[in-house]
Amino acid sequence: MEKLQAVRGMNDVLPADSSKWEFFEATVTRVARQYGYRNMRAPIVEYTPLFVRSIGEVTDIVEKEMYSFEDKLNGEKLTLRPELTAGLVRAAVEANLTYNGPVRIYTLGEVFRHERPQKGRYRQFNQFDVECFGFDGPDVDAEIMILTARIWRELGIDDVRLEINSLGGLDERAAYRAKLIAHYEANLPALDDEAKRRLHTNPMRILDSKVASVIEVNQTAPVLLDSLQDESRAHFEGLQQLLREANVPFIVNPRIVRGMDYYNRTAFEFVTDRFGSPLTVCGGGRYDGLFEQLGGKPTPAIGFGMGVERVLMMLDDSTPVATLDAYIVHAGEAAQKKASALAETLRDAGLAVAQHGGGGSFKSQMKKADVSGARYALVIGDNEVAVGTVAVKPLRDGNGAAIQGEQAIITSSAVAAHLRA
RNA sequence: GCGGCCGUAGCUCAGCGGUAGAGUCCUGGAUUGUGAUUCCAGUUGUCGCGGGUUCGAACCCCGUCGGUCGCCCCA
Structure with missing residues (x-):
């Protein structure tokens, strides 16, 4: 193909x-x-x-x-x-x-x-x-x-x-144009082909020329502001x-x-x-x-x-600021249901929350959480499902820099308040 | 539109006639459900595309597409 x-x-x-x-x-x-x-x-x-x-x-x-x-x-x-x-x-x-x-x-x-x-x-x-x-x-x-x-x-x-x-104005420009053309015609030998081509189509463009001989002629050219x-x-x-x-x-x-x-x-x-x-x-x-x-x-x-x-x-390639509040890491069918429900609840509360997709080990999911730029990783596994809690692990400091943080085990209903605190 | 230089892994690049490479990234492991760093292992690809020269082409030649610099012009 x-x-x-x-x-x-x-x-x-x-x-x-x-x-x-x-x-x-x-x-x-x-x-x-x-x-x-x-x-x-x-x-x-x-x-x-x-x-x-x-x-x-x-x-x-x-x-x-x-x-x-x-x-x-x-x-x-x-x-x-x-x-x-x-x-x-x-x-x-x-x-x-x-x-x-x-x-x-x-x-x-x-x-x-x-x-x-x-x-x-x-x-x-x-x-x-x-x-x-x-x-x-x-x-x-x-x-x-x-x-x-x-x-x-x-x-x-x-x-x-x-x-x-x-x-x-239009009339002033027309008058200037005539003066300019007269000036260039009086100095015709100094003009290059490009300038000659423009002489009668767009003479004001010649003022921008980078050819040495033309620049010299431009020194003595009439100035529009004077007209x-x-x-x-x-x-x-x-x-x-x-x-x-x-x-x-x-x-x-x-x-x-x-x-x-x-x-x-x-x-x-x-x-x-x-x-x-x-x-x-x-x-x-x-x-x-x-x-x-x-x-x-x-x-x-x-x-x-x-x-x-x-x-x-002209803008710096500054690293994108963390836009996600949390990234949900989960394993198992029951945990996935919990994760989805929790994510929606947090979004209802106005938070930005990504839920891990596609499975994988906890380790690989945590890597994704880190790369996502999220402030917190929320971990839900079999243990959490059994007792109705969520492990909340801070991933970065106030400036968005990565940190090694201790996780807190809290009830799922308290997560939104915890993320805001 | 005209002239110069350049196209090799997702990214940055080395190789410049004889079996396609490095760093990074990614995946897995060391680490017993948990992200930096470190260590180990592994996958990267029609060498932009088409034709030619050659026993043999990523490498030489021609064309083409794309990028880039200068000109032109403009934001």
């Missing part, structure tokens, strides 16, 4: 790794709720034009990274979502979600991009996503960055830095002021561009240097025009996506 394998770039989360995922999900969910954000979920599959129209036709994501396909049953053109914002905005427009005023939402889910997989870059990956619909900022701009800073603290991550930029008009400038300065007041450190990086066309004004990234070259673990920005672009009413908005796998790479 041919061995099957997972689709390239799409990974399993095995039980050994899942506690990290659960820790992350619990943390971000808790923090988002603390700021008054509510959960919302959109489908994984959307009609292809949604992404083409929102992300932009000439972006890398749309041009060469989307999982697009035709539904064989009805010929519809569908796409696995390459990001979360578009679907959420589509849903918000459809449900007229901002009818009663602005809303703050968060979501957590899989996204798909057909790239060559690498560490921290997968074809199916997960994002934690926060969106604010109907706020024109800059207060919510600062709020989502403050919220994110809190997430880093709660996750125990201290080596990410916040970089912010303003992309201006901002009063309103955008005030917005950007307001954001910086709020971040300072909240003691969230940041740097202004005029070269932040973002990969999706719908961004305007505020753009930001949280970046880490832990893995050699800079790695963006969270990125987002304002997209004030997107609702209208997707057929909704004018609705200012801002949001970000956080790469879950990338953040998880």
Whole structure:
């Protein structure tokens, strides 16, 4: 039989790794709720034009990274979502979600991009996503960055830095684009093929080039921030002021561009240097025009996506905390019945109790009890059944470290109280 | 999508033309119904997959799949 394998770039989360995922999900969910954000979920599959129209036709994501396909049953053109914002905005427009005023939402889910997989870059990956619909900022701009800073603290991550930029409005960006193209055309010989190719499709990407001659030309290139008009400038300065007041450190990086066309004004990234070259673990920005672009009413908005796998790479592989209160060791038919009944009683009392399955010697069962991480082993054998008692043996100390403990013989009705004491 | 490196036991890896190995894990025993450690014994496998060269291939060659690093891009 041919061995099957997972689709390239799409990974399993095995039980050994899942506690990290659960820790992350619990943390971000808790923090988002603390700021008054509510959960919302959109489908994984959307009609292809949604992404083409929102992300932009000439972006890398749309041009060469989307999982697009035709539904064989009805010929519809569908796409696995390459990001979360578009679907959420589509849903918000459809449900007229901002009818009663602005809303703050968060979501957590899989996204798909057909790239060559690498560490921290997968074809199916997960994002934690926060969106604010109907706020024109800059207060919510600062709020989502403050919220994110809190997430880093709660996750125990201290080596990410916040970089912010303003992309201006559409008209400002168009004016800047023209200036930029003029600058590069005046320095055409210094551009490499890659830069030349982008000159008229996405010139702002050239600012990110790592080619020496291009870097030199970029030194004298016009800066987008200089092209901002009063309103955008005030917005950007307001954001910086709020971040300072909240003691969230940041740097202004005029070269932040973002990969999706719908961004305007505020753009930001949280970046880490832990893995050699800079790695963006969270990125987002304002997209004030997107609702209208997707057929909704004018609705200012801002949001970000956080790469879950990338953040998880930054978390320690700390040994999972003991989650089981007790592990029941038993031998014989009568003992098994007692064990099952006791387990259910303890679960009724809110305790986490695993019952040994599959038989085996007391010794092997005790080994399983130890490996399970349970705080106590509960032993029921012929002797205990005969007199209606349970042997309770502590397996670890308050810190979860293994200990050699003496067992207590107590009546089965007193077990729950004993475990709690 | 392009280039470099790498795929051997569940895991970490050695072996690099001549009978597939170590540590760990797992199972049993020392321990008379009871988990660490220690000691003893035992099981790990189409050497990623397919083809070729050779008397003989885990080892050399080609292809392919997967991983990884750099580029590109991004979370």
